[in-house]
Amino acid sequence: MASARILAVDDSPTILAMLEEILVSAGYEVLTAEDGAEALESARNGKPDLILLDVMLPKLDGYRVCRLLKFDQKYKAIPIIMLTAKAEEQSMATGLRTGADQYLTKPVEPERLLEAVADELARAEG
Amino acid sequence: MSGHETRLEHDLTAEQGERFREYIHEHSGIHLDEGHTDSLRISLMTRATRFGHESLDRYYELLVADETEFRELMNLITINETSFFRFPAQFEALRTFVVPEILDTRSPAVRSFRTWSAGCSTGEEPYSIAMTLLDAGIDSLGHHAEVLGTDVSTHALERARAGVYPPRALLNVPRDRVDRYFEPTATGHRVTDPVRDVVDFRYQNLIKGPHPSALMGNWDVIFCRNVTIYFRIESTRRVVESLFERLNPGGYLFIGHSETLTGISNRFETIEVGGVFLHRKPTSAVRASVPQTPRPARAAAAAEAPQVPVRAVEPEAPASEPSDAAAHLRDARAFADNGDFDAALERLTEALRIDPTLAAARYILGLIHLRAGRTDDAIAEFRRTVGADDDFVLAHLNLGNLHRSRGEHAEACREYEAALGALERSPDGAWSEFLGGFEPEVLIATCRRSLDQCQRIGGRG
Ligand SMILES: C[S@@+](CC[C@H](N)C(=O)[O-])C[C@H]1O[C@@H](n2cnc3c(N)ncnc32)[C@H](O)[C@@H]1O
Numbered sequence: 001m002a003s004a005r006i007l008a009v010d011d012s013p014t015i016l017a018m019l020e021e022i023l024v025s026a027g028y029e030v031l032t033a034e035d036g037a038e039a040l041e042s043a044r045n046g047k048p049d050l051i052l053l054d055v056m057l058p059k060l061d062g063y064r065v066c067r068l069l070k071f072d073q074k075y076k077a078i079p080i081i082m083l084t085a086k087a088e089e090q091s092m093a094t095g096l097r098t099g100a101d102q103y104l105t106k107p108v109e110p111e112r113l114l115e116a117v118a119d120e121l122a123r124a125e126g
Numbered sequence: 127m128s129g130h131e132t133r134l135e136h137d138l139t140a141e142q143g144e145r146f147r148e149y150i151h152e153h154s155g156i157h158l159d160e161g162h163t164d165s166l167r168i169s170l171m172t173r174a175t176r177f178g179h180e181s182l183d184r185y186y187e188l189l190v191a192d193e194t195e196f197r198e199l200m201n202l203i204t205i206n207e208t209s210f211f212r213f214p215a216q217f218e219a220l221r222t223f224v225v226p227e228i229l230d231t232r233s234p235a236v237r238s239f240r241t242w243s244a245g246c247s248t249g250e251e252p253y254s255i256a257m258t259l260l261d262a263g264i265d266s267l268g269h270h271a272e273v274l275g276t277d278v279s280t281h282a283l284e285r286a287r288a289g290v291y292p293p294r295a296l297l298n299v300p301r302d303r304v305d306r307y308f309e310p311t312a313t314g315h316r317v318t319d320p321v322r323d324v325v326d327f328r329y330q331n332l333i334k335g336p337h338p339s340a341l342m343g344n345w346d347v348i349f350c351r352n353v354t355i356y357f358r359i360e361s362t363r364r365v366v367e368s369l370f371e372r373l374n375p376g377g378y379l380f381i382g383h384s385e386t387l388t389g390i391s392n393r394f395e396t397i398e399v400g401g402v403f404l405h406r407k408p409t410s411a412v413r414a415s416v417p418q419t420p421r422p423a424r425a426a427a428a429a430e431a432p433q434v435p436v437r438a439v440e441p442e443a444p445a446s447e448p449s450d451a452a453a454h455l456r457d458a459r460a461f462a463d464n465g466d467f468d469a470a471l472e473r474l475t476e477a478l479r480i481d482p483t484l485a486a487a488r489y490i491l492g493l494i495h496l497r498a499g500r501t502d503d504a505i506a507e508f509r510r511t512v513g514a515d516d517d518f519v520l521a522h523l524n525l526g527n528l529h530r531s532r533g534e535h536a537e538a539c540r541e542y543e544a545a546l547g548a549l550e551r552s553p554d555g556a557w558s559e560f561l562g563g564f565e566p567e568v569l570i571a572t573c574r575r576s577l578d579q580c581q582r583i584g585g586r587g
Contacts, residue, residue, distance in 0.1 A: 013496065013527060014520050014569075015562045021572040058465075058497065067190050107563015 004121050005029040007048035009039040009065075010083070011057050019052060022110045023117070034058075036065045043069055048078060050120055052113075053100075055084045070099030079120035083108065138167045142182050146170065149189070153196060153384055173199050194358070206282050208247040210254050210291075210299045212351070213383045217258045219402040220347065224378050225262040228346050229269065231376060231409075238272050239264055242345045244332055244369070245353030246275030249286025249317075249325075250295065255349065256321045257307050276330035286327050289317040332365050343372045351382040359389070366391045370407060379405040389465055451481040458490060467494050485515035486556050492524065501528060517548040518557045519569065526576055535584025542577035546570065 006028045010016040016032050023030045031046045033039040036057040043051060043065070051069075055062040062082055069075040082100045101123075102116055138146075146166060147158050158166055173195070174185035189195055211217050225239070239259060243252040252275035259271040277283050292314045296304055308315040332353065348369050354362040369379055370393050379394060381387065387394060387405060394405035458473035471494065477487045492507035505528050511521035526541035548555070553566050561569065 011497070012493075012562065014523055014560070015564070017523070017527065017572050017576070018562075018564050018568045021568055021575055024575065025571060056465075064191060068187065110565075110568060 003027060003029050004049040005031065005047065006117065007031045007033065007039065007042055007046060007051045009033045009036075009052065009057065009062070010054040011035060019113075022113060023052075026114050026117075028117070036061060039065050040068060043075060043078065049124070050117060051078055051080045052117070053080055053082050055082055066100050077124065079124050081116055081120060138163075138170060138182060142186070143167075145186060146182075146189075149186075150200070169199060197358075206247045206279060208250045208352075210250045210295065212251065212254075214298075215402045216351075216380055216383070217254060219399045219404060220255070220380070221258050221262045223399045224347060224404065225259065225264065228376060228378075229264075229267060232374075237269055239269050239347075240272045240345050241274070241347040241349070242372075243273065243275045244330075244348060244350040246277050246282075246286060246327070247279070248282045249275060249289060249327070250291075251275070251349060251351070252286070252325050252327075253289070253307075253317050253321055255347075256324045257303060259324070260307075260320065261303075271324045273325045275325060275327045276332075277327075278329070278331045280329060283327050283329060289322055290314045291317075332368075333361050343374075345373050346377050347380065348373060348377070349380045351380060351385070354381075354385070363390055367393075370394065373407045375407055375409040377407050379407070381405065392460060392466075451477045451484055451487075454480070455484060455487050455490075458487065462490055462494065467497070470494065483514045485511050485518045485521070486559070488514060489518060489521050489557070489560065492521065496524070496528075501532075504528065512544070515556065516544075517552040517555045519545050519548045519552075519555070519573075520557045520560055522548060523569075523573060523576075526573075526580070530576070530580055535580050539577060539580045539584060542573050542580060545573045546577070549573070 006023050008016060008019045008023065008030055009032070010019060011034050013034065016034065020030045020032060031042050031048055033042045039051070039053065039057070042048070053062045053066060057065070066080050066082065069078065069080065076099070079101045080099070081102045081104060083104050083106055085106050101120055104113065104116055143163060143166065150158060170182060170185065174182055177185065177188065179185045179188070189199060228239070241252075241255050241259070243255060246252045252273045256271060256273045259273070264271050275283075275286055277286070290311060290313050291308075296308065296315055299308075304315070307318050307321050309318055310316075332350075350365070350369060354365055366379075366387065370391065373379065383402075387396070393407070395408055397404045397406055454473045454477035458470045458477060461467070461470035461473060470490065474487045474491050477484055478491075481487075488507055488511040492504045492511060495501075495504035495507055505525065508521040508525045508528070511518050512525070522541045522545035526538045526545060529535075529541060530538035549566060549570055558566070
């Protein structure tokens with residue numbers, strides 16, 4: 001997987017920059033979005049191979065973004081990894097039913113993040 | 127509905143029906159079985175036509191994206207949907223955890239255990255509560271249960287008072303409870319007197335108020351499940367606030383299993399019991415409208431949202447003295463994390479009045495401006511942040527990003543360099559609490575890469 005394109009979504013610009021750093025230094029191409037509406041737009045137009053989606057987002061929350069994409073024949077194959085803070089773990093069941101492919105709890109270790117990304121990309125490939 | 131009418135291309139297909147039912151179930155706990163297909167179809171057509179949507183798939187998309195529309199639809203589909211022991215795990219938590227805890231911790235002089243079922247519909251919920259309290263052995267412990275059911279639907283209240291249910295309504299009630307708490311009559315199953323004796327019903331509108339004096343307070347437990355899903359968010363906030371006031375300290379609020387208090391109220395402690403999330407009013411005299419603040423977090427533990435204790439914890443000493451700038455700062459952060467920026471701003475202003483050099487307060491202020499798209503204000507505030515504490519790495523980083531996005535590469539480079547310098551000097555300064563749990567190495571790499579790009583574009587280096 002030479003250069004998969006990954007859409008990273010988080011409402012904190014500094015965290016987003018760090019996510020970008022982790023992904024870029026692992027050789028991925030990265031798109032970013034800071035709110036749900038932007039994420040949806042970018043998911044539809046930017047043709048990402050995978051989406052890293054924070055749950056707490058302004059405008060449309062992460063679950064909604066996920067559900068809208070997974071509902072759509074055109075985009076439902078894109079793997080989605082949800083990033084969640086501890087306090088939101090109670091919604092995990094909702095997230096899984098929402099169709100997210102994987103869940104990571106913040107703070108997430110860079111290695112763990114990259115592992116999950118590689119796993120999901122491989123799965124989508126295979 | 128009159129006026130312009132768009133004809134729908136298709137009727138509700140079986141597949142669409144399934145999708146809508148699933149979505150509705152997930153978001154309201156209301157399960158629409160085959161018997162409801164007609165009501166579902168008519169409601170969907172009505173709403174979809176209203177938006178001029180020619181296909182129900184389009185309307186589904188709207189429904190998923192728009193919470194208000196979901197409520198509108200639910201209003202049409204069903205309002206009184208309820209059942210005995212709906213989400214049984216909550217009643218188990220009430221019996222095995224909440225009742226013993228409350229009885230253990232309060233003054234032995236208090237003899238009644240008071241539960242309010244707000245939005246009780248046709249009575250299944252308050253009767254289930256009463257049965258659960260009797261099963262918990264409240265009587266033998268020398269207490270007596272008082273359960274009050276209230277609703278706006280007079281029709282529902284009439285049926286609740288009658289307390290007679292068709293056999294179908296008892297399908298999910300365990301056999302032994304049916305035997306203990308129901309008696310067969312000609313018209314259906316009637317709730318037995320020992321249960322009826324502890325339950326009372328009254329008309330009350332949660333939205334409109336005023337509350338009848340019987341409702342003023344001293345509730346040990348309040349159930350308000352699947353009621354506010356029909357409300358606008360501001361109303362829900364007001365209702366939950368008022369429920370909070372009416373609870374005894376240490377009392378519990380039960381909300382629907384698919385509902386959340388996130389963005390509604392942060393005054394409750396959230397506790398997990400056997401897979402059920404319960405919301406408890408803290409026992410210490412915490413000042414009004416002070417959110418639960420995260421523990422004075424060590425850098426590594428500073429996730430961006432308030433932490434949820436896995437079990438009941440004794441509340442800490444009252445958060446702070448009002449004059450304590452750091453306490454205002456903690457509150458502000460909790461508010462900001464919850465998306466309540468107005469409340470956060472108020473606290474920040476207060477914190478900065480006490481201590482104008484509080485860099486972290488300036489930083490959060492900058493983030494709030496940034497979020498609202500006020501980039502000039504954000505830049506000014508981040509400048510003040512580094513004015514107060516030149517080692518505040520994240521403020522430099524944000525300044526770098528802002529300047530870069532404006533094409534001001536020389537300034538951006540300077541800020542990234544400043545960030546790197548500050549990282550070296552004080553790798554765990556006050557700013558590191560805002561790192562979202564990432565290691566400083568990631569941040570160093572982030573700054574280096576940004577600096578690199580900036581230098582290349584800006585023609586430096
Ligand atoms: C779906 S039922 C939920 C019943 C029960 N709490 C449960 O979870 O099974 C919602 C109930 O809330 C009531 N309700 C709606 N708006 C209300 C209001 N403003 N004040 C009081 N009750 C209201 C409705 O009449 C209805 O009976």
